[in-house]
Amino acid sequence: MCGIAGIYAYLAVAPKVDRAELARMNARMLPRGPDGSGDWHSPDERIGFTHRRLAIIDLSERGAQPMHSADGALTITFNGEIYNYRELRAELEAKGFRFRSDSDTEVLLQLYADRGPAMVEALRGMFAFGLWDSRQRKLLLARDPLGIRPLYYADDGWTVRFASTAKALLAGGAVSRDPDPAGIVGFHLFGSVPEPFTVWQDIKSVPAGATLTVDASGPHAPRSYYDVASALVMRAGTTARDSNGARGQLSDAVHDSVRHHLVADVPVAVFLSAGLDSGALLGTMAELGARDTLAVTLAFEEFRGKALDEAPLAAEIAARYGARHIVRTIDRAEFERDLPAILDAMDLPSTDGINTWFVAKAAREAGIKVALSGLGADECFGGYPSFSDVPRSVHLLRPFGIVPGIGAMARRLLTRARGAGLKLHPKTPGVLEYGGDWAGAYMLRRSVFMPWELDEILDPAMLEEGLRRLSPLSLIAAELQAGRSLGDFDKVAALETTLYMRNQLLRDADWAGLAHSIEIRVPYVDPFFLAALPPGNVLASLNAKAAVADVPRPPLPAASRDRRKTGFVTPVGRWLSDAAGVDDDGSFSTASRAWLLRVWKAGWTGPLAA
Amino acid sequence: MATRILALVGDCYAGPGGIARYNQDLFEALAEGGADILILPRLGDARGMALPAGIRQLPPVFGRLSFFLSSLLAAWRHRPVDVVFCGHVYMAPLAWIVARLTGGRFWMQAHGAETWVGRRNAVRRAIEASDMVTTVSRGTRHILMSWAHLEEQRVRVLPDTVRDVFTPGPPSQALVDRLALGPGPVLLTVGRLSAGERYKGHEQVFAVLPALRARFPDLVYVVAGSGDDRARLEQRARELAGDPAAVRFLGFVPEEDLPDLYRLADLYVMPSSQEGFGIVYLEAAACGLKVVGGAGGGSGDAVPDERIGVLVEPSDEKGLVAAIARLLAQGRADQAAVDPYRRPHFAAAARLLLARLMAGRRRISGGS
Numbered sequence: 001m002c003g004i005a006g007i008y009a010y011l012a013v014a015p016k017v018d019r020a021e022l023a024r025m026n027a028r029m030l031p032r033g034p035d036g037s038g039d040w041h042s043p044d045e046r047i048g049f050t051h052r053r054l055a056i057i058d059l060s061e062r063g064a065q066p067m068h069s070a071d072g073a074l075t076i077t078f079n080g081e082i083y084n085y086r087e088l089r090a091e092l093e094a095k096g097f098r099f100r101s102d103s104d105t106e107v108l109l110q111l112y113a114d115r116g117p118a119m120v121e122a123l124r125g126m127f128a129f130g131l132w133d134s135r136q137r138k139l140l141l142a143r144d145p146l147g148i149r150p151l152y153y154a155d156d157g158w159t160v161r162f163a164s165t166a167k168a169l170l171a172g173g174a175v176s177r178d179p180d181p182a183g184i185v186g187f188h189l190f191g192s193v194p195e196p197f198t199v200w201q202d203i204k205s206v207p208a209g210a211t212l213t214v215d216a217s218g219p220h221a222p223r224s225y226y227d228v229a230s231a232l233v234m235r236a237g238t239t240a241r242d243s244n245g246a247r248g249q250l251s252d253a254v255h256d257s258v259r260h261h262l263v264a265d266v267p268v269a270v271f272l273s274a275g276l277d278s279g280a281l282l283g284t285m286a287e288l289g290a291r292d293t294l295a296v297t298l299a300f301e302e303f304r305g306k307a308l309d310e311a312p313l314a315a316e317i318a319a320r321y322g323a324r325h326i327v328r329t330i331d332r333a334e335f336e337r338d339l340p341a342i343l344d345a346m347d348l349p350s351t352d353g354i355n356t357w358f359v360a361k362a363a364r365e366a367g368i369k370v371a372l373s374g375l376g377a378d379e380c381f382g383g384y385p386s387f388s389d390v391p392r393s394v395h396l397l398r399p400f401g402i403v404p405g406i407g408a409m410a411r412r413l414l415t416r417a418r419g420a421g422l423k424l425h426p427k428t429p430g431v432l433e434y435g436g437d438w439a440g441a442y443m444l445r446r447s448v449f450m451p452w453e454l455d456e457i458l459d460p461a462m463l464e465e466g467l468r469r470l471s472p473l474s475l476i477a478a479e480l481q482a483g484r485s486l487g488d489f490d491k492v493a494a495l496e497t498t499l500y501m502r503n504q505l506l507r508d509a510d511w512a513g514l515a516h517s518i519e520i521r522v523p524y525v526d527p528f529f530l531a532a533l534p535p536g537n538v539l540a541s542l543n544a545k546a547a548v549a550d551v552p553r554p555p556l557p558a559a560s561r562d563r564r565k566t567g568f569v570t571p572v573g574r575w576l577s578d579a580a581g582v583d584d585d586g587s588f589s590t591a592s593r594a595w596l597l598r599v600w601k602a603g604w605t606g607p608l609a610a
Numbered sequence: 611m612a613t614r615i616l617a618l619v620g621d622c623y624a625g626p627g628g629i630a631r632y633n634q635d636l637f638e639a640l641a642e643g644g645a646d647i648l649i650l651p652r653l654g655d656a657r658g659m660a661l662p663a664g665i666r667q668l669p670p671v672f673g674r675l676s677f678f679l680s681s682l683l684a685a686w687r688h689r690p691v692d693v694v695f696c697g698h699v700y701m702a703p704l705a706w707i708v709a710r711l712t713g714g715r716f717w718m719q720a721h722g723a724e725t726w727v728g729r730r731n732a733v734r735r736a737i738e739a740s741d742m743v744t745t746v747s748r749g750t751r752h753i754l755m756s757w758a759h760l761e762e763q764r765v766r767v768l769p770d771t772v773r774d775v776f777t778p779g780p781p782s783q784a785l786v787d788r789l790a791l792g793p794g795p796v797l798l799t800v801g802r803l804s805a806g807e808r809y810k811g812h813e814q815v816f817a818v819l820p821a822l823r824a825r826f827p828d829l830v831y832v833v834a835g836s837g838d839d840r841a842r843l844e845q846r847a848r849e850l851a852g853d854p855a856a857v858r859f860l861g862f863v864p865e866e867d868l869p870d871l872y873r874l875a876d877l878y879v880m881p882s883s884q885e886g887f888g889i890v891y892l893e894a895a896a897c898g899l900k901v902v903g904g905a906g907g908g909s910g911d912a913v914p915d916e917r918i919g920v921l922v923e924p925s926d927e928k929g930l931v932a933a934i935a936r937l938l939a940q941g942r943a944d945q946a947a948v949d950p951y952r953r954p955h956f957a958a959a960a961r962l963l964l965a966r967l968m969a970g971r972r973r974i975s976g977g978s
Contacts, residue, residue: 012950012959013769015915157748157767158911176752182759201756217962219763221970469759 003029080127147208185466229483277374283552328362353508407433619697625654722886
């Protein structure tokens, strides 16, 4: 994995690229790529790229970046992995293309020469890159279909800057830290900032599954080449098989994805919990011939000897598949010691990522560079309560929508009742108002705070402006625009994949993993895998989240199936609420609310204090 | 087929000031690229003027309602209208309606100060509905985007351009003899002396003259321009400058004499706090003068780096003295830094923006 950045002074009046600025951007991303660093500037110095390398494929200097095409016309700075690069290379070689290295980076250059920007559609992997086409004088920015790799850009009207992290853009010193109310309100609603917003007015995310071209007139509108809802509609149209056939299809899809995700010139480890999803990855790896795989499990001092401790069951799974098992125990003191570093590494404010921070830290201590993670399985297999809650809410409450104003009235009444002492979850008053449509019901399920609660937390003018710009319900509904025909399971899958997973889980996996120079690979987050699965209604009737236990041969141990789906039980919630200085009433929701406010207090926008 | 543009502007031909000139430069660049432009101004009567090919200007219409009706009439006469260009933020709602009715794309132009205050809801909604917004500076763009929700790619910067008459050259001996400013160095400010525009920073320069003349005994500060604040400023000069010979008020200087005036000076000094763009900085630099300008507003865009000059905090007297002394020692402005502001670049950028506008999807629904 790597860190990339670049500056393109596209308008004639813009000064040439400031090398010192690019160097500061590069330096801010040091942990993303400790193995090497490279810079490139065009002869006219109007465009410059920088790259920090974490060498995974073709460890030689020939894989160094920024990389140029043989004729020098194309230059790329690339972050990620292309898992089908060997297939693509073979296709290109058959067409007469000649290669100078064994890297996937060179495949990107040649593929662009062959197909232009449409080349992104052929890529299987996780990627973010900037590619300079000197003949057309165009910069192409691209991001993988599901948004695994981050890519941010800032355009001031003269010059466009891009980088793997928003904080690298700021570190350059030329990008304003002025706040964006939309991103700030988004963070307070969802616990993560919904793309394309960040908390800074001038910094935006290149949307997942999109390319963005910059020419002499500046950046053009991002062009989407992949949409989850559309992909699910296509999948829903495939022929359903009987349940045995569907199980086989699920198993084939996992095998195929894991095989692709093992492509590397360094050993690939796995993050192993006691759950089925990561166990299935390890089992499949073993089945595919991986030996002595390192499996890293996080344990908590507070849980030692209790049922909540994942380590014993994880050890059983590891033993079953011949893995070398590393259990890393953390305690509150270590959490508190790391907290400043965590907040510094956190690229955009987030209420999550702490577990990833520690498991990546453990992996780093074990000498690991690449690890598979079960992230994304819950989105594919329907592992969240939202898969039943949200459809139930929509079907039950939709009829109330025909009475205008009834929802808002109910909310005001119930809010008053809460004020008078009625014991209700703070989000409950909004059930009637929001719960009757997909976007509202999803927001109710996933939000940390609801819009009406933010009056007391944010400045009213900023809240109003932020809600206006963010338009949270339209933002959620947009993800279903192409998916009106989808069934309940697929609708929730589309929302969880494009919102919670993309804006929270994947972003957290990026900063928390790369803070320790760990590349996290996510075989369950892959459009090819998604398309190869049976349709959503089949997955639902199959109980896919349990069926995944039978994917590897031998299957996962019985104890791991019986384990109550505890969700995400760690003492981190308690640490967070303590760190935030509130009384813990034991609910994760209280903890995440308090933690959200603590994270926000760390200071994100406006002038730097020091 | 030529792109047909209906331009609704405050003023253009026969209008005074920077915005009128910017509009002329822009329309000429577009007309040279083949566009067919009909201008409806609120001020400035260009009847009888010879306008460049492809450009026509209607008689001015000042009243709001009559301007609206005239714009509809003009749109009908100029049909089919491909682009409705709106030259002022306040006129955005009207231009939006015209764009909607005509089926044209909506191009909004924002200059400086007007975007810092104009936040009526109707204005904001109209701007947010535009297909493209151009601003003269990055600063104006940033401010506009803080109160109007616009994706960054829709807001483009098209900086002011320097006219060809501003070039470096030897000072005119006649002018040197007439002004008799002595051995110098000569500091220069050009601008209206208006009670409504006291942000230009003349008084800040008066205040540092004693310190400067301690180092440069023959230094003279030349103030060009006239206006209702002149008497007061002359009084302030006497109070602050120490020596009456240190400041020379020239009064109004016609535009055709400006290049010679610039060439005669050693440094352009105007610690202004609110320039929308600061075209005057560039005109000075195009004649070879280095510039000490004021930070704030959009002037960073006219003084992008030290090849042209520096920007100082207008209230920082020590900083102003140090910057003047330092830049006096540096000599002339680097013409390579001025070149990108000259006409060929401006015209190419303007035509590229029009092509970009026409290639994109129209946002407003309605019309033909």
